[in-house]
Amino acid sequence: MATLQERLDELVPKWRAERAKLLKEKGQKVISEVTVAQTFGGMRGVKGMICDTSVVDPNKGLFIRDHFLLDIMDLWPEQTFVLLLTGEIHERESDLIRSFRAEIDKRAWLPGYVYNVLEAMPDDSHPMCMLDTGILVLQRESTFRKMYDKGMRKEDYWKATLDDSLNLLAKIPMLAAAVYRLRYKKGDYIRWTSGLDYGGNFANMLGIPDPHGQFAELMRLYLHFHCDHEGGNVSANTCHTVGSALSDPYYSVSAGLNGLAGPLHGLANQECLRWVLDTIELFRGVPNEEEIEAYAFKTLRSGQVIPGYGHAVLRVADPRFIGFNRFGKKYIPEDPVFLTVDRVFNVVPKVLQRFSEERVKEGKAPIANFYPNVDAGSGALLYHYDMTEFEYYTVLFSVSRAMGMLAQLIWNRAVGTAITRPKSVSMKWLAENVK
Numbered sequence: 001m002a003t004l005q006e007r008l009d010e011l012v013p014k015w016r017a018e019r020a021k022l023l024k025e026k027g028q029k030v031i032s033e034v035t036v037a038q039t040f041g042g043m044r045g046v047k048g049m050i051c052d053t054s055v056v057d058p059n060k061g062l063f064i065r066d067h068f069l070l071d072i073m074d075l076w077p078e079q080t081f082v083l084l085l086t087g088e089i090h091e092r093e094s095d096l097i098r099s100f101r102a103e104i105d106k107r108a109w110l111p112g113y114v115y116n117v118l119e120a121m122p123d124d125s126h127p128m129c130m131l132d133t134g135i136l137v138l139q140r141e142s143t144f145r146k147m148y149d150k151g152m153r154k155e156d157y158w159k160a161t162l163d164d165s166l167n168l169l170a171k172i173p174m175l176a177a178a179v180y181r182l183r184y185k186k187g188d189y190i191r192w193t194s195g196l197d198y199g200g201n202f203a204n205m206l207g208i209p210d211p212h213g214q215f216a217e218l219m220r221l222y223l224h225f226h227c228d229h230e231g232g233n234v235s236a237n238t239c240h241t242v243g244s245a246l247s248d249p250y251y252s253v254s255a256g257l258n259g260l261a262g263p264l265h266g267l268a269n270q271e272c273l274r275w276v277l278d279t280i281e282l283f284r285g286v287p288n289e290e291e292i293e294a295y296a297f298k299t300l301r302s303g304q305v306i307p308g309y310g311h312a313v314l315r316v317a318d319p320r321f322i323g324f325n326r327f328g329k330k331y332i333p334e335d336p337v338f339l340t341v342d343r344v345f346n347v348v349p350k351v352l353q354r355f356s357e358e359r360v361k362e363g364k365a366p367i368a369n370f371y372p373n374v375d376a377g378s379g380a381l382l383y384h385y386d387m388t389e390f391e392y393y394t395v396l397f398s399v400s401r402a403m404g405m406l407a408q409l410i411w412n413r414a415v416g417t418a419i420t421r422p423k424s425v426s427m428k429w430l431a432e433n434v435k
Ligand code: HAX
Pocket: 044, 263, 264, 265, 266, 267, 268, 300, 304, 305, 306, 307, 308, 309, 310, 311, 312, 313, 364, 365, 366, 367, 368, 369, 373, 374, 375
């Protein structure tokens, strides 16, 4: 039976040859320049790192390897991870996916000390803090660290990284489900079920009643959609930077997820639902378009952002938002929260455009993108299935994003990218040197 490890044994030498060819033929060519504004502007648009797992086209959205997200909506998370890593779509019941699932089954257990640490945390800890702490305490299990200490060869770094990654892929959903059940007092932990698919297992361990299997379907879609968004976003970039120092995947992924926990990044999904529910509460039911417009302007004029709208790279409605919207229209078209999200989508882009024009008149930067991002609609779906604890939503995002971060780490170790160390400059240097 072909395994993921065996397939990578075949692919890694090809990637290395491709890298060597690119560096030999084009190593000294220029692909980007940097303005003073970009040094203050989060390096937006500066091309300065490599990532093969996915690409975000500003005018289309996410491509996983070369596949547009909405063309591969029916992939299950185990297929998604294999696609991120190998660039290949393997059928759900292919030998490779079945052996991958068996590999995850074998590794899906959590040491007792992880539960002890979680249970010792304060009752009001943020679930993201619990998840990231759980991943960090698992670090003692790292194969990479053990092999490195024994003098592992550089060419083999990716193999130990893959081993850690498979363990993390198996353990993170368990850990995330344990955080949910403990933090929200849902009763006993629910263990992993051998033979059940990855998304189905996660849904099952959360323990949300799911008589028609729709919540499991939502989890598969959720894990697929949030998996990766190229290399420069805060979480992927942090994970990459920490990993570039040869910190093992436990340190690297935990660090990346700490970045995902910021409200301008993954935490926006909890903020979004809160904003939508506030409108429903304020207007005592699904608000009409005028009411949404008034509330949106009020939010903006009080100096806050409208969560779930805008993006650092995208300039169109995020296909992940569109995909979740399709799920909602199929299964819960009459749900009031879903209806509100849909109505917000009709109104907020126009509001942001008008607000942006006002900003420009006042000499401020325009808002670059008026459209919804991934976080604008997913909360309404979760809420419908009775997962009402919004602080938990970024944990779901994390279970998925770990796939992309791990695939990127393995790829970087396989190809051999260097420790990250861009050059910073001081304000004095800019003042004196930029003519
Ligand atoms: N509401 C109000 N103002 C907004 C805005 C929004 N939704 N989106 C952008 N702006 C403002 C920015 O705050 C910025 O204002 P200042 O110059 O006063 O600082 C100005 O418009 C220009 O910003 P931009 O170039 O359009 O956007 P950035 O690349 O700087 O920021 C953000 C991208 C996603 C951080 C931004 O659009 C935002 O804050 N959106 C709301 C939060 C959100 O939805 N975050 C999740 C993004 C997706 C993600 O990473 N998920 O994990």
